[in-house]
Amino acid sequence: MKQLTQxxxxxxxxxxxxxxxxxxxxxxxxxxxxTAHKNSQKSSTRTILNGVSGVALPGExxxxxxxxxxxxxxxxxxxxxxxxxxxxxxxxxKLTGSISFNGAPYxxxxxxxxxxxxxxxxxxxxxxxxxxxLYTALLRLPDSISRKxxxxxxxxVITELGLTACCDSIIGNSExxxxxxxxxxxxxxxxxxLINPSLLFLDEPTSGLDSxxxxxxxxxxxxxxxxxxxxxxxxxxxxxxxFYMFHKVLLLSDGHPIYFGKGSSVMEYFASVGYEPSVQMNxxxxxxxxxxxxPPDETVLDKDDFKCALVSAYNTKLKNKVQEELxxxxxxxxxxxxxxxxxxxxxxxxxxxxxxxERGLKERKHExxxxxxxxxxxxxxxxxxxxxxxxRRHVQDQMGLIFxxxxxxxxxxxxxxxxxxxxxxxxxxxxxxxxxxxLSSYFVARLVGDLPIELVMPTVSVTIIYWMGGxxxxxxxxITFLLITLFSALVSxxxxxxxxxxxxxxxxxxTITSILMGLFMMLGGFYVQKVPLFVAWLKYVSICFHMxxxxxxxxxxxxxxxxxxxxxxxxxxxxxxxxxVGFEHKEFNIITxxxxxxxxxxxxxxxxxxxxxxx
Numbered sequence: 001m002k003q004l005t006q007x008x009x010x011x012x013x014x015x016x017x018x019x020x021x022x023x024x025x026x027x028x029x030x031x032x033x034x035t036a037h038k039n040s041q042k043s044s045t046r047t048i049l050n051g052v053s054g055v056a057l058p059g060e061x062x063x064x065x066x067x068x069x070x071x072x073x074x075x076x077x078x079x080x081x082x083x084x085x086x087x088x089x090x091x092x093x094k095l096t097g098s099i100s101f102n103g104a105p106y107x108x109x110x111x112x113x114x115x116x117x118x119x120x121x122x123x124x125x126x127x128x129x130x131x132x133x134l135y136t137a138l139l140r141l142p143d144s145i146s147r148k149x150x151x152x153x154x155x156x157v158i159t160e161l162g163l164t165a166c167c168d169s170i171i172g173n174s175e176x177x178x179x180x181x182x183x184x185x186x187x188x189x190x191x192x193x194l195i196n197p198s199l200l201f202l203d204e205p206t207s208g209l210d211s212x213x214x215x216x217x218x219x220x221x222x223x224x225x226x227x228x229x230x231x232x233x234x235x236x237x238x239x240x241x242x243f244y245m246f247h248k249v250l251l252l253s254d255g256h257p258i259y260f261g262k263g264s265s266v267m268e269y270f271a272s273v274g275y276e277p278s279v280q281m282n283x284x285x286x287x288x289x290x291x292x293x294x295p296p297d298e299t300v301l302d303k304d305d306f307k308c309a310l311v312s313a314y315n316t317k318l319k320n321k322v323q324e325e326l327x328x329x330x331x332x333x334x335x336x337x338x339x340x341x342x343x344x345x346x347x348x349x350x351x352x353x354x355x356x357x358e359r360g361l362k363e364r365k366h367e368x369x370x371x372x373x374x375x376x377x378x379x380x381x382x383x384x385x386x387x388x389x390x391x392r393r394h395v396q397d398q399m400g401l402i403f404x405x406x407x408x409x410x411x412x413x414x415x416x417x418x419x420x421x422x423x424x425x426x427x428x429x430x431x432x433x434x435x436x437x438x439l440s441s442y443f444v445a446r447l448v449g450d451l452p453i454e455l456v457m458p459t460v461s462v463t464i465i466y467w468m469g470g471x472x473x474x475x476x477x478x479i480t481f482l483l484i485t486l487f488s489a490l491v492s493x494x495x496x497x498x499x500x501x502x503x504x505x506x507x508x509x510x511t512i513t514s515i516l517m518g519l520f521m522m523l524g525g526f527y528v529q530k531v532p533l534f535v536a537w538l539k540y541v542s543i544c545f546h547m548x549x550x551x552x553x554x555x556x557x558x559x560x561x562x563x564x565x566x567x568x569x570x571x572x573x574x575x576x577x578x579x580x581v582g583f584e585h586k587e588f589n590i591i592t593x594x595x596x597x598x599x600x601x602x603x604x605x606x607x608x609x610x611x612x613x614x615x
Contacts, residue, residue: 019113020058020228021101021198023079024329028052028097030074030255048074049255052097053322054248055329058198058228061221061245063235063263065284066252067292072234073119073203075252079232080116080201081106082433101199103333111435112346115192119203121184122426124363125173129163129187130154131362132171136191138355139436142346157190161220182213186220192434193224200224202233211239218242240282253291258310260322273313345438352437356445364449373457380408381461385468392470395562398555399577401469403526405485406548409458410520413489414513416453417496420446421608422504429611443605450493458482458489472555481554488547491593494600495543501607520544525580543596546589549581558583 030049049071056062064072077083079099101110123132137150145153158167163186171187172178179187185205192200205221206214218238221231222245235242246263259266267283270276270290277286277296289296290310293303345352367373384404391397421428432439462482467473471481496513503509522528523535524544531539539545556572564570572578 019102019198021110021113021230022058022103022329022333023056023099023101023199023230023232024103024326025055025079025099026053026097026326028075028078028099029095030071030078031094033092033094047255049078049252052250052252052255052257053319053326054250054257054260055325056199056230056232056248057329058230059225060247061225061231061233062248062250063233063238063243063246064250064252065235065238065287065291067288068236069254070252070291071255072236072252076201076203076232076234080114081111082116100333103330108435112195113198115195115197115200116434117188117192117200117202117205118430119207120426121181121188122430123171123184123187124359124427125171125176125178126363126366127359128168128170129179129183130158130167131359132187133157133190133194135355135359136436137194138347139352139431140195140346140434143348143351153194157193160193161186161190163187163190180213182209182217185209185217189217189220197229199230199232202231204236205233206235206238206242215239215242218245237288238284240284243282243284249287251287251291253293253307253310256307256311256314258291258307258314259287260314260318269318273317275310345435347437349438349441352441353445356437356442357449360445360449361452373453377412377457377461378464381464382468384408384465388465388469390468390470392472395572395575398469398471399526399552399575401465401471402551402555403524403548403577405462405465406488406524406526406544406551407521408461409485409489410492410544410547411517412457413454413493414496414517415510417450417493418500418506418509418513420450420497421501421604422506422509425504425611428608432611439605439608443608447601454489454493455486458485477554481551484547484550484554487593488543488550491543491597491600494597494604498600498603498607501604524548526577529576529580540592541596543593545581546593548577549589550586552578552581553583553586 028049029047029051031045031047033045052071052075054062064075066072074083078095083095099106101114104110127135133154134151137154138147141150141153158164163183166179166183170176170178171184178184189200189202189205200221202221205217209217221233225231225247238246243263248261249259249263249266250257251259251266259269261269266287267276270286275290275296286296291307293306295306347355384401388397388401388404391401428442431437432442459482462485466478466481471477495516499509499513499516500506503512519538520542521544523531523539523542525539525548556578558571558573560572561569562572562575564574573583
């Protein structure tokens with residue numbers, strides 16, 4: 001591969017992009033239609049962008065400037081292909097205008113030549129800088145490149161962005177100290193540079209950084225434009241030294257363009273229309289004042305009237321020049337052949353699964369087997385074993401012990417699984433939007449990666465409680481009891497995953513899950529024996545009911561008896577809990593739980609399809 005040949009030869013791997021791209025956008029408009037109240041029929045339309053046009057040529061860095069709420073991030077998201085052109089299914093969003101790359105519309109094949117760095121740096125906190133970039137390389141670079149060669153590309157990115165000193169440091173978060181903010185931002189940029197993009201979009205790359213670090217980041221981006229790469233970024237208030245690094249500037253005010261052109265000519269333009277600062281000042285500060293409706297002199301003007309004057313000046317003096325540049329770009333690519341379509345995914349499903357599983361196990365081992373979780377399970381198990389210590393002589397106590405295990409290994413897996421996808425929503429959205437992997441490979445890798453914690457902890461717990469509690473002391477009964485508990489824990493975990501995937505708000509998800517689990521427990525067959533007929537059918541959707549019955553069957557048979565009165569033996573079939581669950585049709589309970597497991601996983605998968613891109 002040409003990239004690797006350059007690297008081995010000692011040249012920078014980023015000296016030239018794969019294919020130079022010219023970005024052209026014309027009359028881009030974006031509106032949102034919303035209702036004031038849920039029960040109100042009245043609706044209002046808010047214009048986010050209005051007739052925005054521009055072009056970014058290979059080797060240029062275009063800065064989108066404007067105050068908060070001016071539409072910078074929205075425009076960048078649209079240009080980067082991160083916003084559906086048709087809007088939402090309800091039709092409340094409308095996108096107009098045209099956007100092209102080398103004369104062709106955005107496509108999944110073009111996404112391999114386009115990088116997008118979001119404002120928030122979304123990373124796995126426990127992975128090091130090297131691991132973060134390596135796993136990204138393994139997912140985003142094609143299978144034609146070996147793992148060793150992909151590691152070389154990742155090392156080249158680390159060197160190029162000056163991350164060598166922190167390459168073995170974890171990314172970190174609020175709880176675990178890691179790299180600095182500037183280093184974290186460069187890691188985000190590095191993840192996109194791995195594909196050697198022809199066009200790089202960045203949303204507020206200097207947000208939260210001090211002026212020195214921010215200047216280094218922008219300087220790094222300026223170096224990336226050499227050789228024909230294009231960089232488009234939204235930026236709020238750059239310093240004067242950063243401002244003069246921009247080749248072009250697009251200034252927005254309430255979604256309207258009030259300047260587009262060379263960064264070096266912006267002050268001259270506003271002076272020509274009668275607006276220049278009374279004192280020497282940072283050009284970006286001056287432009288933000290104008291975009292906010294603050295005139296440079298002491299003239300008292302209505303803010304909206306002043307903004308209208310700036311828009312009118314743009315339409316009179318600049319719009320035609322911008323249109324001429326767009327037409328010139330259009331002529332250059334009118335005869336160009338359309339972009340060749342390639343396979344949608346760089347790597348095979350199996351390779352995606354292997355990399356995602358390896359990365360997931362390395363990241364989640366810190367939380368899955370944390371001291372807090374292990375201590376929680378062991379203490380709860382020993383307490384249960386002590387309270388029900390050698391309870392075999394008291395059959396009612398044994399029923400209580402079995403139902404304690406039912407409750408423990410329904411609650412823990414369900415509530416633990418609630419956090420599975422809500423915590424990874426941002427990461428999944430980021431990586432799926434970049435088409436790093438198929439949703440199915442991620443989903444299966446996540447399920448397989450969670451199996452250790454789902455199987456190991458229940459095994460330890462059941463082993464402690466079973467023998468301390470004096471349950472049936474045979475190997476077959478113990479193994480059957482354990483397998484049923486593990487199977488039920490997987491079903492409960494599937495319920496939690498499905499709820500968490502559908503309801504990403506953890507507070508709402510926890511509330512709904514608490515209600516469901518309380519209902520399942522009440523219908524489990526231990527607390528209530530005479531359930532009203534009109535709700536009795538609900539027990540068949542209760543995981544607790546099926547688990548309780550199957551566990552009881554491992555300890556008792558219809559021929560067993562217990563001491564129901566001094567000197568008197570009675571059949572266990574007369575016990576109220578046994579009467580509710582019965583000894584018949586255990587195959588039905590197993591099949592029902594299996595169907596529930598598949599159904600819950602399917603629901604979770606379908607819910608996740610709403611995140612990122614289809615596929």
